Amino acid sequence: MAAPTVTAPSRQDTNSFAASVKDAAIAGALTGVLGFFFLALRTEIAPGGLEVSTRWGVWIVAILIVFAGRLLLNLFVFKTDKPVTRYFSTGKSSASPRLPWLGRALGIFLFLVATVLPFLIIALFPAQQRQFIDLAILIMTYVMLGWGLNIVVGLAGLLDLGYVAFYAVGAYSFALLSTHFEFIGFWTALPLAGMLAAFWGLILGFPVLRLRGDYLAIVTLAFGEIIRIVLLNWYDFTGGPNGISGIPKPTFLGMDFSRGDDGVAAFLGIEYSTIHRFIYLYYIIFLLAIITNLVTMRLRKLPVGRAWEALREDEIACRSLGINTTNTKLTAFAIGAMFGGFAGSFFATRQGFISPESFTFLESAIILAIVVLGGLGSQIGVVIASVVMIGGIELLRNIGFLSQIFGPDFDPVQYRMLIFGLAMVGIMVWKPRGLVTTREPTAVLKEKKRIGADMVAQGEGH
Amino acid sequence: MSAAASTATSPLASWDRDPVLTVEHLTMRFGGLVAVSDLSFNVGRGDITALIGPNGAGKTTVFNCCTGFYKPTEGRIVMRHGPGQQKEAVDAVTASGLRYRAANDGSVYLLERMPDFEISEKAKVARTFQNIRLFGGMTVLENLLVAQHNVLMVASGYTIGGIFGLPTYRKAQAKAVEKAVYWLEHVNLIDRADDPAGDLPYGDQRRLEIARAMCTDPMLLCLDEPAAGLNPRESAQLNELLQFIRNSGTSVLLIEHDMGVVMEISDHIVVLDYGVKISDGDADFVKSDPKVIAAYLGVDDEAEIDIPEVRQEVGAVIEKAGKKGAGTSLHLPEAEKGGKG
Numbered sequence: 001m002a003a004p005t006v007t008a009p010s011r012q013d014t015n016s017f018a019a020s021v022k023d024a025a026i027a028g029a030l031t032g033v034l035g036f037f038f039l040a041l042r043t044e045i046a047p048g049g050l051e052v053s054t055r056w057g058v059w060i061v062a063i064l065i066v067f068a069g070r071l072l073l074n075l076f077v078f079k080t081d082k083p084v085t086r087y088f089s090t091g092k093s094s095a096s097p098r099l100p101w102l103g104r105a106l107g108i109f110l111f112l113v114a115t116v117l118p119f120l121i122i123a124l125f126p127a128q129q130r131q132f133i134d135l136a137i138l139i140m141t142y143v144m145l146g147w148g149l150n151i152v153v154g155l156a157g158l159l160d161l162g163y164v165a166f167y168a169v170g171a172y173s174f175a176l177l178s179t180h181f182e183f184i185g186f187w188t189a190l191p192l193a194g195m196l197a198a199f200w201g202l203i204l205g206f207p208v209l210r211l212r213g214d215y216l217a218i219v220t221l222a223f224g225e226i227i228r229i230v231l232l233n234w235y236d237f238t239g240g241p242n243g244i245s246g247i248p249k250p251t252f253l254g255m256d257f258s259r260g261d262d263g264v265a266a267f268l269g270i271e272y273s274t275i276h277r278f279i280y281l282y283y284i285i286f287l288l289a290i291i292t293n294l295v296t297m298r299l300r301k302l303p304v305g306r307a308w309e310a311l312r313e314d315e316i317a318c319r320s321l322g323i324n325t326t327n328t329k330l331t332a333f334a335i336g337a338m339f340g341g342f343a344g345s346f347f348a349t350r351q352g353f354i355s356p357e358s359f360t361f362l363e364s365a366i367i368l369a370i371v372v373l374g375g376l377g378s379q380i381g382v383v384i385a386s387v388v389m390i391g392g393i394e395l396l397r398n399i400g401f402l403s404q405i406f407g408p409d410f411d412p413v414q415y416r417m418l419i420f421g422l423a424m425v426g427i428m429v430w431k432p433r434g435l436v437t438t439r440e441p442t443a444v445l446k447e448k449k450r451i452g453a454d455m456v457a458q459g460e461g462h
Numbered sequence: 463m464s465a466a467a468s469t470a471t472s473p474l475a476s477w478d479r480d481p482v483l484t485v486e487h488l489t490m491r492f493g494g495l496v497a498v499s500d501l502s503f504n505v506g507r508g509d510i511t512a513l514i515g516p517n518g519a520g521k522t523t524v525f526n527c528c529t530g531f532y533k534p535t536e537g538r539i540v541m542r543h544g545p546g547q548q549k550e551a552v553d554a555v556t557a558s559g560l561r562y563r564a565a566n567d568g569s570v571y572l573l574e575r576m577p578d579f580e581i582s583e584k585a586k587v588a589r590t591f592q593n594i595r596l597f598g599g600m601t602v603l604e605n606l607l608v609a610q611h612n613v614l615m616v617a618s619g620y621t622i623g624g625i626f627g628l629p630t631y632r633k634a635q636a637k638a639v640e641k642a643v644y645w646l647e648h649v650n651l652i653d654r655a656d657d658p659a660g661d662l663p664y665g666d667q668r669r670l671e672i673a674r675a676m677c678t679d680p681m682l683l684c685l686d687e688p689a690a691g692l693n694p695r696e697s698a699q700l701n702e703l704l705q706f707i708r709n710s711g712t713s714v715l716l717i718e719h720d721m722g723v724v725m726e727i728s729d730h731i732v733v734l735d736y737g738v739k740i741s742d743g744d745a746d747f748v749k750s751d752p753k754v755i756a757a758y759l760g761v762d763d764e765a766e767i768d769i770p771e772v773r774q775e776v777g778a779v780i781e782k783a784g785k786k787g788a789g790t791s792l793h794l795p796e797a798e799k800g801g802k803g
Contacts, residue, residue, distance in 0.1 A: 295625065302624040302631075303607075303614035306600075310608040313597035320529065320589050321609045321678055322582035331621075441601045443639065445655040449601070455660040456599030 020074035028067035035062050107380050114140075114286060118279040133278045137285055137350065139390045141343055144289040146370040146382035148339030151296055153368065154377035155305065156332035157312025157458060159217045162204070162224025163367050166197040166337040168231060168359035170344025173197070175244040175354050176237075186250035186349045190342060197341025198334040200227075205333035209326055224364055231356040243355025247348050249277065250284060285346050292339045293379055299335070301442045308332050309377075309442075313457045366390075373427060375434025376458060384435055393420065475743075477506030477730050480545055482682055482713045483528065483587075488537035490523050490737075497523040498737040499779075501537075505682065505730075507545070510704060510714045512724045514748075515734035516757060521717045522592060524734070525686055528715075529589045530578030537574065541585045543681060544568015583612050588680035590671045592687050592717075598660030602651055602670060605659050606642035607635075609677035614638055645673040648706060650699075665696045669703065676707065683707060685716040689723045701727050725749065733757065738779050 040059035043050045113120070121132045145167065152160045173193040177184045184192075204223050208216050231238045238244070249257065255264045257277040264276065299305040307328045310318050318325055348354050370389055374381025396416045431437065437453035481504035490498040498520040505511045513521050526532040528539055540552050544565075551570045555563045562571040562584060571585035581587050597605050607614070617634030618624030624631045646652040649669040654662060659670060668688060675683055688704075689697050697720060704727055708714055718724045724731065724745075731748040733741040735757040741748050748754055753775060 298625050298627075299621070302618050302621055303611050304618075304621045304624075306604060306608050307611055309600060309604075310597050310611075313599055314595050316531075317591070317595035317597065318608075319531075319578045320582060320591070320595075321611060321674070322579050323608070323611050324579050324583075439599060441604055441656065443601070443603050443607055443635075445603050445639070445643070447656050449656050449658075451599055451601065451658045455658045 024067050024071035027070040028063045031063045031066040118282050135394050137282050139386050140285045142386040142390050144292050144343045145367045147292045148336050149367050149371050152332050152336035153371050156308040161217050161221035164359045164364040165224040165227035166340030167344040169197045169200045170341030171348040171354050174345035174348045175247050178248050193345035194338045194341045198338040201334040201337025205330040228356050228359050245353040247352050250349050375436035378436035381436035477504045480507045482507040484540040486538045489535050491535045503732045505715050509729040510708050510727050511730045512728040513717050513732050519734040520737040530581040534574050539573040541571040586681040588675035588678045589684040594667045596659040601656050603655045605674050606677045609674045610638045649673045682713045689720040
């Protein structure tokens with residue numbers, strides 16, 4: 001009985017090349033017909049009426065492009081048993097990991113690179129060291145924000161479109177505390193900012209507890225806007241659109257990164273350089289991000305983390321097992337917000353100046369996009385997505401050769417959102433559950449098996 | 463009407479003498495529809511009690527009231543951890559306005575006042591669902607660990623101790639895994655402990671849900687149609703499992719349509735029809751009760767007239783429901799949809 005089904009593909013195989021060429025030829029011919037009046041013929045206004053001119057070159061090139069493109073697609077995707085797209089598509093099997101060691105190896109590799117990154121940059125790109133270290137700081141900030149939001153969206157399954165509100169609360173907490181009280185520096189303000197942001201997380205948490213799905217997303221979105229507009233309009237307190245400037249820089253064991261005798265450079269006995277402060281900032285955010293990651297990984301293996309994931313899977317079952325879903329949701333919001341607050345106060349100290357403009361909905365959208373793109377609940381996915389998205393956007397500023405193709409007026413930065421959107425669409429088509437689609441179990445009896453995304457629920461609002 | 467069977471043998475049936483759960487005058491209305499009307503019954507300690515009835519009789523509504531998923535319109539639901547009826551304690555708690563009274567000699571819980579998660583956590587009533595509700599993306603073992611949330615939460619010092627990896631938490635976690643393994647062995651799922659729960663076949667998922675409920679250390683286990691969709695061999699295994707659970711000290715209350723399961727293992731059967739109790743007693747009594755036969759097999763008009771008891775009973779029920787302002791929908795077919803909950 002199985003014989004015909006076995007032989008069918010092999011027969012198809014022998015003819016696949018001929019069929020591909022034939023198919024491509026048909027596509028080329030169609031292009032020729034369709035494009036004849038648009039590409040080959042051209043009418044121009046001439047004295048005494050229209051004049052028809054021909055552009056055979058353009059027409060033939062179009063036909064050849066379509067033919068070649070169709071042929072390549074046929075050979076590698078449409079008419080083959082092993083389409084190249086299989087590497088991108090989500091696996092059907094739920095618990096059979098491809099390359100299970102890859103995630104761990106990649107994680108260790110990225111960690112090692114991140115620990116020496118500033119020195120790597122100085123060694124490799126001495127001319128652009130400041131720019132690249134600054135970019136590394138920016139990426140690392142988004143990695144931390146992504147990890148923080150991952151608790152709410154990825155683990156607890158609560159779609160939060162207003163995460164930037166907590167980033168803003170953290171930033172303004174530090175800015176206001178440090179400008180009003182002389183004795184508060186970065187390191188004292190950091191835990192305070194985290195606590196205040198967590199407090200705001202609880203305040204947001206209460207009204208949205210009963211909401212599900214789209215309604216939850218809308219209320220969190222509104223909350224993000226409320227915070228921004230309050231910051232914008234409460235002129236006496238926040239400075240309104242003028243923002244707050246003169247935010248102190250972080251100190252190292254109480255010492256500034258200044259040229260003077262009491263600066264860090266003098267203390268360490270090295271020559272003063274402005275790059276030191278950037279390296280220091282990089283290590284601060286690196287440390288904060290690593291703490292976020294370690295705490296999240298730890299929490300996943302604790303009852304509260306399991307309750308978050310259980311809540312994402314089935315809230316009613318959670319309640320039947322004696323889990324207080326109210327408290328569980330609030331802890332997710334509060335802890336996620338706390339890390340957002342830490343990142344915010346780092347942002348304030350790095351910039352030295354903040355204004356409500358930095359905390360628009362676009363920021364929330366980018367952070368959420370990082371989490372979704374990376375794969376909900378995946379820590380390494382967030383890193384890859386941050387590097388690709390934030391690094392990718394910045395990279396577009398440095399592509400000089402494109403202007404040689406498209407002319408001197410071409411500015412790739414203008415197209416970054418377009419390219420960005422296309423990349424998002426592409427990834428969502430091929431990997432709808434994000435780059436990393438498997439879930440690692442939090443407790444193992446005999447053998448660790450990763451769980452495919454098709455099994456894992458996405459929670460509320462997806 | 464209550465304990466009609468017991469009057470024949472002894473003054474009080476065992477489930478009336480030592481009830482773990484008492485449902486008194488339970489009424490549940492959804493708008494104008496009365497899903498459950500003035501229902502009273504007892505669930506005996508150490509018994510397997512079956513709640514049966516035709517589709518739409520209101521069985522799942524009773525379950526949802528007992529486990530806190532619905533707030534009953536009227537009535538009292540009492541869960542007792544100590545032995546006996548504890549009349550004074552129950553009345554004292556009812557009068558005090560508290561939700562429960564925990565004491566060493568016997569705790570009393572008024573389930574109609576408690577939110578759903580507290581019923582599982584404090585009153586120790588666990589339940590399963592008619593349409594299985596597992597955490598599909600989590601492994602079988604994780605499902606059983608989530609069920610031990612409250613114990614582990616305390617052991618982890620409400621997360622703070624756990625973050626720093628205190629040894630108390632590690633010990634508690636090892637113990638929790640031990641308990642999970644114990645139940646996995648009893649439901650024959652030990653080989654699948656590291657597979658996602660969503661990957662299991664239907665029968666295994668049913669057993670896993672029971673194991674998960676048992677990991678909350680319940681005094682009373684409520685099972686909503688545990689044998690639905692099982693083949694005869696799996697049904698027989700389920701019978702064994704339920705008897706094991708009963709013998710290990712947990713009382714069982716189940717809704718079931720599979721009469722093979724019900725008649726074989728139940729100590730006590732309560733029959734509902736259109737939200738009203740029509741029979742209450744042991745398997746032999748219920749099997750021969752003409753009202754039960756009428757409800758299940760249906761009777762034509764003449765036959766109904768032939769059984770005066772039925773006519774009388776139905777008349778009384780309609781009258782009673784009418785007096786309560788229940789509306790006329792009680793005996794109309796629409797009642798079936800709402801009653802299912």
